[in-house]
Amino acid sequence: MNEQVETIWAGLAAYHRTVADRPLRGLFEDAGDRADDFSVRCGEMLFDYSKTGLDGWSRALLLDLARAAGVEARRAAMFDGQRINVTEGRAVLHTALRNPGRAVRVDGEDVSPGIRETLSRMKGFAEDLRAGWLAGQGGPITDVVNIGIGGSDLGPAMAVAALAPYHDGPRCHFVSNVDGAHIHDTLAGLDPVRTLVIVASKTFTTAETMANARAAWVWMAAQAADPGAQFVALSSSPERAAEFGIAPARVFGFADWVGGRYSLWGPVGLSLMLAIGPEQFEAFLAGGAAMDAHFRETPLEDNMPVMLALVGIWHAQVCGYPTRAVLPYDQRLARLPAYLQQLEMESNGKRVALDGTALERDSGPIIWGEPGTNGQHAFMQLVHQGTRVVPCEFLLAARGHEPELAHQHRMLLVNCLAQAEALLRGRSLEEARAQAAAAGFEGAALETQARHRVFPGNRPSTTLIYPQLTPEMLGRIIALYEHRVFVEGVILGINSFDQWGVELGKELAQRLLPAVEGGPLPETDASTRALLRYLRAHGGSPDHQL
Ligand code: F6P
Secondary structure, three states: OOHHHHHHHHHHHHHHHHOOOOOOHHHHHHOOOHHOEEOOOOOOOEOOOOOOOOHHHHHHHHHHHHHHOOOOHHHHHHHOOOOOOOOOOOOOOOHOOOOOOEEEEEEEEEEEEHHHHHHHHHHHHHHHHOOOOOEEOEEOOOEEEEEEEHHHOOOHHHHHHHHHHHHHOEEEEOOOOOOOHHHHHHOOOOOHHHEEEEEEEEOOHHHHHHHHHHHHHHHHOOOOHHHHHEEEEOOOOOHHHHHHHHHHHHEEEEOOOOOOHHHOOHHHHHHHHHOOOHHHHHHHHHHHHHHHHHHHHHOHOOOOHHHHHHHHHHHHHHHHOOOOEEEEEOOHHHHHHHHHHHHHHHOOOEEOOOOOOOOOOOOOOOEEEEOOOHHOOOOHHHHHHHOOOOOOOEEEEEOOOOOHHHHHHHHHHHHHHHHHHHHOOEHHHHHHHHHHHHOOOOOOHHHHHHHHEEEEEOOOOEEEEEEOOOOHHHHHHHHHHHHHHHHHHHHHHHOOOOOOOHHHHHHHHHHOOOOOOOOOOOOOHHHHHHHHHHHHHOOOOOOOOO
16 A cells, blocks of 8 residues: 555545535636636647536645656556556557557567558558459458457447548448347348458457357358458457468457557557548547657646546545546547447456555446437436436537538537536526526425426536547547546556456356256356246257256
Protein backbone atom coordinates (compact mmCIF):
# COMPACT_ATOMS: atom_id res chain seq x y z
CA MET A 1 0.00 0.00 0.00
CA ASN A 2 1.33 3.44 -0.97
CA GLU A 3 0.77 5.65 2.08
CA GLN A 4 0.90 8.90 0.19
CA VAL A 5 -1.75 7.62 -2.22
CA GLU A 6 -3.96 6.41 0.64
CA THR A 7 -3.67 9.77 2.38
CA ILE A 8 -4.87 11.54 -0.77
CA TRP A 9 -7.76 9.10 -1.16
CA ALA A 10 -8.74 9.82 2.43
CA GLY A 11 -8.49 13.56 1.76
CA LEU A 12 -10.74 13.20 -1.28
CA ALA A 13 -13.32 11.21 0.68
CA ALA A 14 -13.33 13.74 3.50
CA TYR A 15 -13.62 16.66 1.11
CA HIS A 16 -16.42 14.97 -0.82
CA ARG A 17 -18.40 14.57 2.41
CA THR A 18 -18.28 18.32 2.90
CA VAL A 19 -19.38 19.22 -0.64
CA ALA A 20 -21.63 16.31 -1.61
CA ASP A 21 -24.84 18.30 -1.17
CA ARG A 22 -23.58 21.47 -2.80
CA PRO A 23 -25.66 22.52 -5.85
CA LEU A 24 -23.66 22.26 -9.07
CA ARG A 25 -25.27 25.43 -10.38
CA GLY A 26 -23.73 27.34 -7.50
CA LEU A 27 -20.26 26.41 -8.73
CA PHE A 28 -20.85 28.54 -11.81
CA GLU A 29 -21.78 31.50 -9.64
CA ASP A 30 -18.73 31.14 -7.35
CA ALA A 31 -16.04 31.09 -9.99
CA GLY A 32 -15.21 33.50 -12.80
CA ASP A 33 -15.14 31.57 -16.02
CA ARG A 34 -15.85 28.05 -14.84
CA ALA A 35 -16.67 26.77 -18.33
CA ASP A 36 -13.17 27.75 -19.43
CA ASP A 37 -11.37 26.76 -16.23
CA PHE A 38 -12.97 23.33 -16.14
CA SER A 39 -12.35 22.28 -19.72
CA VAL A 40 -9.34 21.11 -21.71
CA ARG A 41 -8.49 21.26 -25.37
CA CYS A 42 -6.56 18.99 -27.67
CA GLY A 43 -6.29 20.43 -31.16
CA GLU A 44 -9.86 21.26 -32.11
CA MET A 45 -11.40 18.95 -29.51
CA LEU A 46 -12.88 20.40 -26.37
CA PHE A 47 -13.62 18.38 -23.23
CA ASP A 48 -15.93 20.33 -20.93
CA TYR A 49 -16.18 18.96 -17.40
CA SER A 50 -17.56 22.12 -15.82
CA LYS A 51 -20.96 20.48 -15.24
CA THR A 52 -19.48 18.15 -12.62
CA GLY A 53 -18.98 18.68 -8.92
CA LEU A 54 -15.25 19.19 -9.30
CA ASP A 55 -13.83 22.43 -7.94
CA GLY A 56 -10.30 23.73 -7.71
CA TRP A 57 -9.60 21.88 -4.47
CA SER A 58 -10.88 18.45 -5.50
CA ARG A 59 -9.16 18.77 -8.88
CA ALA A 60 -5.87 19.57 -7.17
CA LEU A 61 -6.27 16.52 -4.94
CA LEU A 62 -7.04 14.31 -7.94
CA LEU A 63 -3.98 15.61 -9.76
CA ASP A 64 -1.90 14.87 -6.66
CA LEU A 65 -3.38 11.39 -6.67
CA ALA A 66 -2.41 10.85 -10.30
CA ARG A 67 1.15 11.98 -9.57
CA ALA A 68 1.47 9.97 -6.39
CA ALA A 69 0.09 6.86 -8.09
CA GLY A 70 2.87 7.19 -10.67
CA VAL A 71 0.86 7.97 -13.80
CA GLU A 72 3.77 9.80 -15.43
CA ALA A 73 6.30 7.04 -14.80
CA ARG A 74 3.95 4.30 -15.97
CA ARG A 75 3.04 6.29 -19.05
CA ALA A 76 6.73 6.49 -19.93
CA ALA A 77 7.11 2.77 -19.24
CA MET A 78 4.22 1.93 -21.57
CA PHE A 79 5.48 4.04 -24.46
CA ASP A 80 9.01 2.70 -23.96
CA GLY A 81 7.95 -0.90 -24.42
CA GLN A 82 8.46 -2.11 -20.86
CA ARG A 83 6.55 -5.23 -19.84
CA ILE A 84 3.89 -3.44 -17.83
CA ASN A 85 1.32 -6.22 -18.40
CA VAL A 86 2.86 -8.17 -15.56
CA THR A 87 0.51 -11.14 -15.34
CA GLU A 88 1.13 -11.99 -18.98
CA GLY A 89 4.72 -10.72 -19.03
CA ARG A 90 4.02 -8.48 -22.03
CA ALA A 91 4.78 -4.98 -23.22
CA VAL A 92 1.80 -2.79 -24.15
CA LEU A 93 2.54 -1.11 -27.45
CA HIS A 94 -0.62 -0.55 -29.44
CA THR A 95 0.59 3.07 -29.58
CA ALA A 96 3.48 1.92 -31.79
CA LEU A 97 1.01 0.77 -34.45
CA ARG A 98 -0.17 4.33 -35.04
CA ASN A 99 3.28 5.85 -35.02
CA PRO A 100 5.29 3.43 -37.17
CA GLY A 101 8.03 5.98 -37.82
CA ARG A 102 9.10 6.02 -34.16
CA ALA A 103 11.64 3.44 -33.09
CA VAL A 104 10.52 1.53 -30.02
CA ARG A 105 12.37 -1.34 -28.45
CA VAL A 106 11.08 -4.46 -26.79
CA ASP A 107 13.93 -6.29 -25.07
CA GLY A 108 16.40 -4.19 -27.04
CA GLU A 109 14.88 -4.91 -30.46
CA ASP A 110 13.30 -2.12 -32.52
CA VAL A 111 9.81 -3.33 -33.43
CA SER A 112 8.99 -0.44 -35.77
CA PRO A 113 10.38 -2.02 -39.01
CA GLY A 114 8.01 -4.98 -38.53
CA ILE A 115 5.06 -2.63 -38.00
CA ARG A 116 5.92 -0.71 -41.17
CA GLU A 117 6.30 -3.90 -43.16
CA THR A 118 2.87 -5.22 -42.10
CA LEU A 119 1.22 -1.86 -42.71
CA SER A 120 2.68 -1.72 -46.19
CA ARG A 121 1.45 -5.28 -46.94
CA MET A 122 -2.01 -4.30 -45.70
CA LYS A 123 -1.98 -1.23 -47.92
CA GLY A 124 -0.89 -3.22 -50.96
CA PHE A 125 -3.60 -5.79 -50.33
CA ALA A 126 -6.26 -3.12 -49.80
CA GLU A 127 -5.27 -1.17 -52.91
CA ASP A 128 -5.31 -4.29 -55.09
CA LEU A 129 -8.65 -5.46 -53.72
CA ARG A 130 -10.29 -2.06 -53.95
CA ALA A 131 -9.06 -1.67 -57.54
CA GLY A 132 -10.51 -5.07 -58.45
CA TRP A 133 -7.09 -6.53 -59.35
CA LEU A 134 -7.34 -8.91 -56.47
CA ALA A 135 -10.60 -10.52 -57.47
CA GLY A 136 -12.62 -13.35 -56.04
CA GLN A 137 -13.32 -16.50 -58.02
CA GLY A 138 -16.39 -14.81 -59.51
CA GLY A 139 -15.05 -11.31 -60.11
CA PRO A 140 -14.14 -8.26 -58.01
CA ILE A 141 -14.82 -8.55 -54.28
CA THR A 142 -18.05 -6.78 -53.37
CA ASP A 143 -18.42 -7.86 -49.73
CA VAL A 144 -16.07 -8.42 -46.80
CA VAL A 145 -17.09 -10.51 -43.80
CA ASN A 146 -14.98 -9.98 -40.68
CA ILE A 147 -15.29 -12.95 -38.34
CA GLY A 148 -14.02 -12.22 -34.84
CA ILE A 149 -15.24 -11.43 -31.36
CA GLY A 150 -14.39 -8.99 -28.58
CA GLY A 151 -11.48 -6.84 -29.65
CA SER A 152 -11.37 -8.62 -33.00
CA ASP A 153 -14.88 -7.38 -33.74
CA LEU A 154 -15.94 -4.38 -31.67
CA GLY A 155 -13.18 -2.03 -32.83
CA PRO A 156 -13.51 -2.55 -36.58
CA ALA A 157 -17.32 -2.83 -36.40
CA MET A 158 -17.54 0.44 -34.46
CA ALA A 159 -15.05 2.26 -36.70
CA VAL A 160 -16.54 1.06 -39.99
CA ALA A 161 -19.97 2.32 -38.89
CA ALA A 162 -18.47 5.58 -37.61
CA LEU A 163 -16.79 6.40 -40.91
CA ALA A 164 -19.60 5.50 -43.30
CA PRO A 165 -19.30 8.82 -45.20
CA TYR A 166 -15.76 7.81 -46.19
CA HIS A 167 -16.64 4.37 -47.53
CA ASP A 168 -15.70 3.83 -51.13
CA GLY A 169 -14.64 0.19 -50.91
CA PRO A 170 -16.47 -3.12 -50.54
CA ARG A 171 -19.38 -3.50 -48.12
CA CYS A 172 -18.26 -4.74 -44.70
CA HIS A 173 -20.15 -7.16 -42.47
CA PHE A 174 -19.26 -8.38 -39.00
CA VAL A 175 -19.97 -11.77 -37.46
CA SER A 176 -19.11 -12.34 -33.83
CA ASN A 177 -21.69 -14.42 -32.00
CA VAL A 178 -21.43 -18.19 -31.88
CA ASP A 179 -25.20 -18.20 -32.29
CA GLY A 180 -25.54 -19.70 -35.80
CA ALA A 181 -28.17 -17.08 -36.54
CA HIS A 182 -25.44 -14.47 -36.83
CA ILE A 183 -23.35 -16.10 -39.54
CA HIS A 184 -26.45 -17.48 -41.24
CA ASP A 185 -28.18 -14.12 -41.57
CA THR A 186 -24.97 -12.36 -42.58
CA LEU A 187 -24.04 -14.78 -45.35
CA ALA A 188 -27.59 -15.00 -46.67
CA GLY A 189 -27.69 -12.84 -49.76
CA LEU A 190 -23.90 -12.66 -50.22
CA ASP A 191 -22.21 -14.11 -53.27
CA PRO A 192 -19.54 -16.56 -52.05
CA VAL A 193 -17.36 -16.12 -55.12
CA ARG A 194 -17.19 -12.34 -54.59
CA THR A 195 -16.87 -12.31 -50.80
CA LEU A 196 -13.67 -11.97 -48.80
CA VAL A 197 -13.71 -13.62 -45.37
CA ILE A 198 -11.41 -12.14 -42.76
CA VAL A 199 -10.79 -14.37 -39.77
CA ALA A 200 -9.68 -11.98 -37.04
CA SER A 201 -8.34 -13.67 -33.95
CA LYS A 202 -5.23 -12.82 -32.03
CA THR A 203 -4.98 -16.32 -30.58
CA PHE A 204 -6.70 -18.17 -33.43
CA THR A 205 -8.23 -20.44 -30.79
CA THR A 206 -11.36 -18.50 -29.78
CA ALA A 207 -14.20 -21.02 -29.96
CA GLU A 208 -16.82 -18.66 -31.40
CA THR A 209 -14.52 -17.37 -34.14
CA MET A 210 -13.29 -20.82 -35.12
CA ALA A 211 -16.85 -22.16 -35.35
CA ASN A 212 -17.98 -19.22 -37.51
CA ALA A 213 -14.86 -19.43 -39.68
CA ARG A 214 -15.51 -23.14 -40.34
CA ALA A 215 -19.14 -22.37 -41.21
CA ALA A 216 -18.02 -19.67 -43.67
CA TRP A 217 -15.48 -22.05 -45.19
CA VAL A 218 -18.16 -24.70 -45.78
CA TRP A 219 -20.49 -22.06 -47.25
CA MET A 220 -17.80 -20.88 -49.63
CA ALA A 221 -16.57 -24.37 -50.53
CA ALA A 222 -20.04 -25.16 -51.85
CA GLN A 223 -19.52 -22.64 -54.68
CA ALA A 224 -15.88 -21.66 -54.92
CA ALA A 225 -13.21 -24.06 -56.11
CA ASP A 226 -10.78 -22.97 -53.43
CA PRO A 227 -12.21 -21.27 -50.35
CA GLY A 228 -8.70 -20.57 -49.09
CA ALA A 229 -8.25 -18.13 -51.99
CA GLN A 230 -10.82 -15.81 -50.44
CA PHE A 231 -9.85 -16.14 -46.78
CA VAL A 232 -7.50 -13.85 -44.90
CA ALA A 233 -6.29 -14.21 -41.31
CA LEU A 234 -5.36 -11.47 -38.82
CA SER A 235 -3.53 -13.11 -35.97
CA SER A 236 -0.56 -13.40 -33.67
CA SER A 237 -0.47 -17.10 -34.49
CA PRO A 238 0.36 -17.59 -38.18
CA GLU A 239 0.95 -21.30 -37.48
CA ARG A 240 -2.65 -21.85 -36.38
CA ALA A 241 -3.93 -19.81 -39.32
CA ALA A 242 -1.88 -22.03 -41.64
CA GLU A 243 -3.29 -25.16 -40.00
CA PHE A 244 -6.75 -23.78 -40.66
CA GLY A 245 -5.90 -23.55 -44.37
CA ILE A 246 -4.98 -19.91 -44.86
CA ALA A 247 -1.81 -19.36 -46.90
CA PRO A 248 1.01 -17.43 -45.16
CA ALA A 249 0.77 -14.69 -47.81
CA ARG A 250 -2.80 -14.09 -46.64
CA VAL A 251 -1.91 -13.77 -42.95
CA PHE A 252 -1.35 -10.33 -41.41
CA GLY A 253 0.39 -10.83 -38.13
CA PHE A 254 0.84 -8.78 -35.00
CA ALA A 255 2.82 -9.25 -31.83
CA ASP A 256 1.62 -10.25 -28.37
CA TRP A 257 2.21 -6.67 -27.17
CA VAL A 258 -0.97 -5.63 -28.99
CA GLY A 259 -3.88 -6.37 -26.66
CA GLY A 260 -7.06 -7.66 -28.33
CA ARG A 261 -9.15 -4.65 -27.31
CA TYR A 262 -6.38 -2.30 -28.45
CA SER A 263 -5.82 -4.00 -31.79
CA LEU A 264 -7.87 -1.87 -34.20
CA TRP A 265 -4.77 0.12 -35.17
CA GLY A 266 -3.03 -2.80 -36.85
CA PRO A 267 -4.13 -5.77 -38.94
CA VAL A 268 -7.43 -6.04 -37.05
CA GLY A 269 -8.28 -2.73 -38.73
CA LEU A 270 -8.03 -4.35 -42.20
CA SER A 271 -11.81 -4.26 -42.80
CA LEU A 272 -11.74 -0.54 -42.00
CA MET A 273 -8.87 0.00 -44.40
CA LEU A 274 -10.72 -1.91 -47.13
CA ALA A 275 -13.82 0.21 -46.55
CA ILE A 276 -12.23 3.67 -46.46
CA GLY A 277 -8.93 3.11 -48.25
CA PRO A 278 -5.32 3.21 -47.01
CA GLU A 279 -5.09 7.00 -47.13
CA GLN A 280 -8.04 7.58 -44.83
CA PHE A 281 -6.85 4.72 -42.62
CA GLU A 282 -3.55 6.55 -42.24
CA ALA A 283 -5.46 9.69 -41.27
CA PHE A 284 -7.16 7.57 -38.58
CA LEU A 285 -3.73 6.40 -37.35
CA ALA A 286 -2.46 10.00 -37.40
CA GLY A 287 -5.38 11.04 -35.18
CA GLY A 288 -4.44 8.36 -32.65
CA ALA A 289 -0.79 9.42 -32.81
CA ALA A 290 -1.77 13.07 -32.25
CA MET A 291 -3.62 12.08 -29.08
CA ASP A 292 -0.60 10.02 -27.98
CA ALA A 293 1.64 13.07 -28.39
CA HIS A 294 -0.82 15.20 -26.41
CA PHE A 295 -1.01 12.54 -23.68
CA ARG A 296 2.77 12.24 -23.41
CA GLU A 297 3.66 15.91 -23.58
CA THR A 298 0.91 17.92 -21.92
CA PRO A 299 1.00 18.79 -18.20
CA LEU A 300 -1.50 16.68 -16.30
CA GLU A 301 -3.96 19.52 -15.61
CA ASP A 302 -4.27 20.30 -19.34
CA ASN A 303 -4.08 16.70 -20.45
CA MET A 304 -7.36 15.49 -21.92
CA PRO A 305 -7.05 11.74 -21.18
CA VAL A 306 -5.83 12.53 -17.66
CA MET A 307 -8.70 14.90 -16.92
CA LEU A 308 -11.25 12.50 -18.42
CA ALA A 309 -9.82 9.82 -16.14
CA LEU A 310 -9.85 12.05 -13.07
CA VAL A 311 -13.50 12.94 -13.66
CA GLY A 312 -14.15 9.19 -13.94
CA ILE A 313 -12.32 8.50 -10.66
CA TRP A 314 -14.20 11.33 -8.94
CA HIS A 315 -17.56 9.92 -10.00
CA ALA A 316 -16.92 6.20 -9.55
CA GLN A 317 -14.55 5.94 -6.60
CA VAL A 318 -15.10 9.21 -4.70
CA CYS A 319 -18.82 9.88 -5.24
CA GLY A 320 -19.58 6.15 -5.49
CA TYR A 321 -21.70 6.27 -8.66
CA PRO A 322 -21.59 2.71 -9.96
CA THR A 323 -22.22 3.37 -13.65
CA ARG A 324 -21.51 5.94 -16.30
CA ALA A 325 -23.48 6.53 -19.46
CA VAL A 326 -21.73 7.24 -22.76
CA LEU A 327 -24.13 9.17 -24.96
CA PRO A 328 -22.83 9.96 -28.44
CA TYR A 329 -25.02 12.54 -30.14
CA ASP A 330 -23.56 11.14 -33.30
CA GLN A 331 -25.56 8.26 -34.77
CA ARG A 332 -22.52 6.77 -36.49
CA LEU A 333 -20.95 6.24 -33.05
CA ALA A 334 -23.81 3.91 -32.17
CA ARG A 335 -21.36 1.08 -31.41
CA LEU A 336 -19.05 3.28 -29.31
CA PRO A 337 -20.74 2.35 -26.00
CA ALA A 338 -20.36 -1.37 -26.79
CA TYR A 339 -16.75 -0.82 -27.83
CA LEU A 340 -16.07 1.09 -24.60
CA GLN A 341 -17.75 -1.60 -22.56
CA GLN A 342 -14.99 -3.98 -23.57
CA LEU A 343 -12.24 -1.38 -23.49
CA GLU A 344 -13.12 -0.11 -20.03
CA MET A 345 -14.73 -3.07 -18.30
CA GLU A 346 -12.35 -5.77 -19.57
CA SER A 347 -9.42 -3.51 -18.74
CA ASN A 348 -10.43 -2.12 -15.35
CA GLY A 349 -13.03 -4.59 -14.08
CA LYS A 350 -10.62 -6.30 -11.68
CA ARG A 351 -10.63 -7.21 -8.00
CA VAL A 352 -6.95 -7.34 -7.14
CA ALA A 353 -4.07 -4.93 -7.43
CA LEU A 354 -0.93 -5.51 -9.50
CA ASP A 355 0.64 -7.41 -6.61
CA GLY A 356 -2.40 -9.67 -6.19
CA THR A 357 -3.70 -8.05 -3.02
CA ALA A 358 -7.38 -7.12 -2.77
CA LEU A 359 -8.24 -3.69 -4.15
CA GLU A 360 -8.76 -1.02 -1.53
CA ARG A 361 -11.76 0.40 -3.38
CA ASP A 362 -14.13 -0.27 -6.27
CA SER A 363 -12.61 -1.01 -9.64
CA GLY A 364 -13.88 0.59 -12.86
CA PRO A 365 -17.56 1.45 -13.27
CA ILE A 366 -20.26 -0.16 -15.41
CA ILE A 367 -20.36 1.47 -18.84
CA TRP A 368 -23.52 1.69 -20.88
CA GLY A 369 -25.18 3.99 -23.37
CA GLU A 370 -26.89 4.60 -26.66
CA PRO A 371 -26.81 7.41 -29.17
CA GLY A 372 -28.85 10.52 -28.60
CA THR A 373 -31.54 11.43 -29.24
CA ASN A 374 -32.78 7.81 -28.97
CA GLY A 375 -31.82 7.55 -25.31
CA GLN A 376 -34.01 10.54 -24.49
CA HIS A 377 -37.04 8.47 -25.38
CA ALA A 378 -35.88 5.48 -23.38
CA PHE A 379 -33.66 5.59 -20.31
CA MET A 380 -33.12 9.32 -19.82
CA GLN A 381 -36.28 9.43 -17.69
CA LEU A 382 -34.38 7.53 -14.99
CA VAL A 383 -31.27 9.64 -15.46
CA HIS A 384 -33.27 12.84 -14.89
CA GLN A 385 -35.69 11.74 -12.20
CA GLY A 386 -34.64 8.33 -10.87
CA THR A 387 -33.21 7.93 -7.40
CA ARG A 388 -29.71 7.03 -8.59
CA VAL A 389 -27.18 9.44 -10.07
CA VAL A 390 -25.72 8.43 -13.44
CA PRO A 391 -22.87 10.63 -14.67
CA CYS A 392 -23.36 11.19 -18.40
CA GLU A 393 -20.63 11.61 -20.99
CA PHE A 394 -21.96 13.35 -24.08
CA LEU A 395 -20.11 13.35 -27.41
CA LEU A 396 -21.07 15.85 -30.06
CA ALA A 397 -19.87 16.86 -33.53
CA ALA A 398 -20.47 20.48 -34.56
CA ARG A 399 -21.04 19.43 -38.17
CA GLY A 400 -22.59 16.39 -39.75
CA HIS A 401 -21.84 15.04 -43.21
CA GLU A 402 -25.25 15.75 -44.75
CA PRO A 403 -25.48 19.42 -45.77
CA GLU A 404 -28.98 18.83 -47.12
CA LEU A 405 -30.05 17.78 -43.59
CA ALA A 406 -28.19 20.49 -41.68
CA HIS A 407 -31.40 21.57 -39.95
CA GLN A 408 -31.68 18.07 -38.45
CA HIS A 409 -28.12 18.31 -37.27
CA ARG A 410 -28.95 21.56 -35.53
CA MET A 411 -31.84 19.79 -33.80
CA LEU A 412 -29.37 17.13 -32.67
CA LEU A 413 -27.01 19.79 -31.31
CA VAL A 414 -29.61 21.55 -29.21
CA ASN A 415 -30.98 18.29 -27.87
CA CYS A 416 -27.55 17.33 -26.60
CA LEU A 417 -26.97 20.71 -24.98
CA ALA A 418 -30.48 20.67 -23.52
CA GLN A 419 -29.97 17.28 -21.89
CA ALA A 420 -26.80 18.41 -20.18
CA GLU A 421 -28.42 21.67 -19.13
CA ALA A 422 -31.49 19.89 -17.76
CA LEU A 423 -29.30 17.51 -15.75
CA LEU A 424 -27.45 20.46 -14.27
CA ARG A 425 -30.25 22.87 -13.48
CA GLY A 426 -33.24 20.61 -12.85
CA ARG A 427 -36.64 22.10 -12.12
CA SER A 428 -37.57 23.25 -8.62
CA LEU A 429 -40.90 22.60 -6.91
CA GLU A 430 -41.73 26.29 -7.28
CA GLU A 431 -41.11 26.17 -11.02
CA ALA A 432 -43.09 22.96 -11.29
CA ARG A 433 -46.01 24.50 -9.42
CA ALA A 434 -46.02 27.47 -11.78
CA GLN A 435 -46.01 25.11 -14.73
CA ALA A 436 -48.87 23.00 -13.33
CA ALA A 437 -50.86 26.15 -12.59
CA ALA A 438 -50.32 27.35 -16.15
CA ALA A 439 -51.64 23.99 -17.34
CA GLY A 440 -54.86 24.68 -15.41
CA PHE A 441 -54.35 22.57 -12.26
CA GLU A 442 -55.48 23.82 -8.88
CA GLY A 443 -55.41 22.88 -5.22
CA ALA A 444 -54.34 19.31 -4.30
CA ALA A 445 -54.17 18.26 -7.95
CA LEU A 446 -51.76 21.11 -8.67
CA GLU A 447 -49.52 20.02 -5.80
CA THR A 448 -49.46 16.38 -6.92
CA GLN A 449 -48.84 17.31 -10.54
CA ALA A 450 -46.07 19.69 -9.51
CA ARG A 451 -44.27 16.98 -7.51
CA HIS A 452 -44.16 14.69 -10.52
CA ARG A 453 -42.67 17.49 -12.58
CA VAL A 454 -39.76 18.26 -10.25
CA PHE A 455 -36.26 17.49 -11.58
CA PRO A 456 -33.66 17.35 -8.83
CA GLY A 457 -30.89 18.60 -11.14
CA ASN A 458 -27.32 18.59 -9.82
CA ARG A 459 -26.65 15.59 -12.02
CA PRO A 460 -23.15 15.62 -13.46
CA SER A 461 -22.26 15.39 -17.10
CA THR A 462 -19.30 16.04 -19.38
CA THR A 463 -19.28 16.98 -23.05
CA LEU A 464 -16.63 16.03 -25.58
CA ILE A 465 -17.17 18.27 -28.56
CA TYR A 466 -15.34 18.23 -31.92
CA PRO A 467 -15.83 19.75 -35.36
CA GLN A 468 -16.74 16.61 -37.33
CA LEU A 469 -16.37 12.84 -37.12
CA THR A 470 -13.56 12.43 -39.65
CA PRO A 471 -11.10 9.48 -39.70
CA GLU A 472 -8.54 11.67 -37.96
CA MET A 473 -11.03 12.69 -35.28
CA LEU A 474 -12.16 9.11 -34.70
CA GLY A 475 -8.51 8.17 -34.15
CA ARG A 476 -8.18 10.91 -31.56
CA ILE A 477 -11.37 9.88 -29.78
CA ILE A 478 -10.43 6.20 -29.54
CA ALA A 479 -6.90 6.97 -28.33
CA LEU A 480 -8.38 9.42 -25.79
CA TYR A 481 -10.49 6.67 -24.27
CA GLU A 482 -7.63 4.16 -24.34
CA HIS A 483 -5.44 6.53 -22.35
CA ARG A 484 -8.29 7.37 -20.00
CA VAL A 485 -8.58 3.66 -19.18
CA PHE A 486 -4.82 3.50 -18.69
CA VAL A 487 -4.75 6.44 -16.27
CA GLU A 488 -7.71 5.12 -14.27
CA GLY A 489 -6.04 1.71 -14.11
CA VAL A 490 -2.77 3.18 -12.80
CA ILE A 491 -4.62 5.20 -10.16
CA LEU A 492 -6.57 2.11 -9.09
CA GLY A 493 -3.33 0.12 -9.02
CA ILE A 494 -4.54 -2.60 -11.35
CA ASN A 495 -3.28 -4.30 -14.50
CA SER A 496 -5.51 -2.91 -17.27
CA PHE A 497 -4.09 -5.26 -19.88
CA ASP A 498 -5.08 -8.77 -18.85
CA GLN A 499 -8.56 -10.33 -18.74
CA TRP A 500 -8.53 -13.43 -16.56
CA GLY A 501 -12.19 -12.88 -15.72
CA VAL A 502 -13.28 -14.22 -19.10
CA GLU A 503 -11.60 -17.60 -18.65
CA LEU A 504 -13.78 -19.50 -16.19
CA GLY A 505 -16.90 -19.29 -18.34
CA LYS A 506 -14.93 -20.52 -21.36
CA GLU A 507 -13.65 -23.54 -19.40
CA LEU A 508 -17.06 -24.43 -18.02
CA ALA A 509 -18.68 -24.15 -21.46
CA GLN A 510 -16.13 -26.66 -22.74
CA ARG A 511 -16.98 -28.97 -19.83
CA LEU A 512 -20.73 -28.70 -20.48
CA LEU A 513 -20.52 -29.23 -24.23
CA PRO A 514 -20.56 -33.06 -24.09
CA ALA A 515 -23.75 -32.93 -22.05
CA VAL A 516 -25.67 -31.06 -24.77
CA GLU A 517 -24.20 -33.35 -27.38
CA GLY A 518 -25.78 -36.40 -25.77
CA GLY A 519 -23.14 -37.36 -23.23
CA PRO A 520 -23.69 -37.85 -19.51
CA LEU A 521 -24.46 -34.93 -17.25
CA PRO A 522 -21.37 -33.49 -15.57
CA GLU A 523 -20.95 -33.24 -11.82
CA THR A 524 -22.27 -29.80 -11.20
CA ASP A 525 -24.88 -27.87 -9.24
CA ALA A 526 -28.53 -28.90 -9.24
CA SER A 527 -29.65 -25.77 -11.06
CA THR A 528 -27.31 -26.33 -14.02
CA ARG A 529 -28.35 -30.00 -14.21
CA ALA A 530 -32.04 -29.03 -14.20
CA LEU A 531 -31.44 -26.52 -16.99
CA LEU A 532 -29.58 -29.15 -19.02
CA ARG A 533 -32.54 -31.51 -18.56
CA TYR A 534 -34.90 -28.80 -19.74
CA LEU A 535 -32.77 -28.26 -22.86
CA ARG A 536 -32.86 -31.95 -23.64
CA ALA A 537 -36.60 -32.09 -23.13
CA HIS A 538 -37.08 -29.19 -25.50
CA GLY A 539 -34.77 -30.20 -28.33
CA GLY A 540 -31.62 -28.42 -27.18
CA SER A 541 -29.54 -31.60 -27.39
CA PRO A 542 -29.83 -35.12 -28.80
CA ASP A 543 -32.09 -37.43 -26.75
CA HIS A 544 -30.43 -38.98 -23.79
CA GLN A 545 -31.71 -40.76 -20.70
CA LEU A 546 -30.93 -38.59 -17.67
O1 F6P B 1 -13.16 -12.36 -24.36
C1 F6P B 1 -11.82 -12.44 -24.12
C2 F6P B 1 -10.99 -12.14 -25.29
O2 F6P B 1 -9.78 -12.74 -25.04
C3 F6P B 1 -10.85 -10.65 -25.59
O3 F6P B 1 -9.92 -10.04 -24.76
C4 F6P B 1 -10.46 -10.68 -27.01
O4 F6P B 1 -10.57 -9.42 -27.61
C5 F6P B 1 -11.42 -11.70 -27.54
O5 F6P B 1 -11.49 -12.67 -26.51
C6 F6P B 1 -11.07 -12.34 -28.84
O6 F6P B 1 -9.82 -12.98 -28.78
P1 F6P B 1 -9.08 -13.42 -30.08
O7 F6P B 1 -8.76 -12.22 -30.89
O8 F6P B 1 -7.86 -14.14 -29.63
O9 F6P B 1 -10.00 -14.34 -30.86
